Amino acid sequence: MKIGLIGGTGLYDLFHLLTEQCIETEYGQVPLLKGEYEGKKVYFLPRHGTVHGVLAPYVNYKANLMALKKAGVDQIIAVSAVGSVNPDIPISGLTLPDQLVDFTRRRENTYGKFSADMTLPFCPDLQQAVRSAAQENGQKLYENTTLICVDGPIYETRNELQLFSSWGMDIVGMTNATEAALARELGICFSVVTLSTDLATGFASIPPDLATHKKVAAENKEKVKALVEKALSLLPKQKSCQCAKSYNDYMFLKK
Numbered sequence: 001m002k003i004g005l006i007g008g009t010g011l012y013d014l015f016h017l018l019t020e021q022c023i024e025t026e027y028g029q030v031p032l033l034k035g036e037y038e039g040k041k042v043y044f045l046p047r048h049g050t051v052h053g054v055l056a057p058y059v060n061y062k063a064n065l066m067a068l069k070k071a072g073v074d075q076i077i078a079v080s081a082v083g084s085v086n087p088d089i090p091i092s093g094l095t096l097p098d099q100l101v102d103f104t105r106r107r108e109n110t111y112g113k114f115s116a117d118m119t120l121p122f123c124p125d126l127q128q129a130v131r132s133a134a135q136e137n138g139q140k141l142y143e144n145t146t147l148i149c150v151d152g153p154i155y156e157t158r159n160e161l162q163l164f165s166s167w168g169m170d171i172v173g174m175t176n177a178t179e180a181a182l183a184r185e186l187g188i189c190f191s192v193v194t195l196s197t198d199l200a201t202g203f204a205s206i207p208p209d210l211a212t213h214k215k216v217a218a219e220n221k222e223k224v225k226a227l228v229e230k231a232l233s234l235l236p237k238q239k240s241c242q243c244a245k246s247y248n249d250y251m252f253l254k255k
Contacts, residue, residue, distance in 0.1 A: 002041045003232060004073035004188070006064070006179065023067035028060050030067035038233050043071050047078075047175060055153040056174030057107055065182040074244075076183055077126060077231060078192040079224055081217050082147070082173040083155075083200025083208060085165045089142050092220050094227065095171055095194045096130050097147040098122055102177040104151045109178045116184045116246040121177075125241045126191035126231075133230035139223070145170035147194065149177030155208050161200050172200055187247025189239065193227060195220055 019034040021043075033044040045064055048054045068076060082095070089095060100121050102109065134141035148164050150156060152174035156164075164172060176192045183190035197216040198208040206212070 001039075001235070001237070002043065002072045002074065003037075003235070004068040004071075004076035005042060005044045005228065006047050006076060006078040007044065021071070023070050025063050025066040025070060027063035027066055030060070030063050032067060032071060037229065040232060040235070042232070043068060043073055047080075057151050057153060059175065059178075061175075061178045061182055062108060062111065065179065065186055065188070069186045069188060073188060075123070075126060075189040075235065075239075076179075076191070077130070077228060078176060078179055078190065079228065080173050080176050080192055080194050081197045081213055082171040082194040083161075083198045084170070084196040085148070085161055085172050085200055086145070086170040087199070089145075089170060089196050091196055091199060092216060092223075093142055093196045094134070094139065094223070095142040095145050095147075095196065096127060096134075097145045097171065097176075097192065097194065098127065098143070099146045100177045100180060101146060101148045101167075101169065102181070103148050104177065106151050107178060109181050111182065111185050113185065114246065114250040116181070117242075118181060118184055121180045121184070122191045123189035123241050123243050125236060125239050126189055129231045129234045129236070130191060130193055130227065132234050133227055136234075137226055137230055139227055141227075142170070147176055147192070148172050150174055156200065171196065184243065185247065187244035189241060189243045193224065193231075195224055 021032050021034050023030050035042050146169050148169040180190050197213045
């Protein structure tokens, strides 16, 4: 079993993976950190580079996901720092979204080969593993939530955030809708655990900034690590999801 982990700001050293492997893809070269956890091969992909050198709109998502595919990964757990547009989700709150709204407008979010089913954008098998992990660890996990994905790197206006909240959105981020769509096109199971690093409801007295974002991520690193490690140990050996169906149908028709 080969598992992909995608991390962002302040989460690069979660698993102390020591072996670097560069994967060549038609979209560019991608460095992966390779290791093992409880007999499972783990490939960690630092989403923004090892020093947060690449901001969200400029991440080479197509290369990243293709590199994990070429490495043989068929399940991905992503970790992402987000803003909360639901006042019930506090700073440092962990969320397991089950739906997303893609509000990006200035990036490529498809390989353009076929139409993939995104009715359920996150893998139910992976979600159940994360859910069970939180229960076993005694960790609070906000569920039945919706992630709205925006381009960045600029933060949203107050009225935009209030609009997102009125739509029923819970958290706002800049990366995961693109990753989820590309993973689905490649037949890879994908789920994300988010960490709220600011209250982005448009009413917060302290505006969001990268330094605070990184500080909250660093302070909660061990909490996130414990959840993901436990989820890895609970992953089922046999998948029951339909995440790869669109990809498999496409590959069958190509033959």
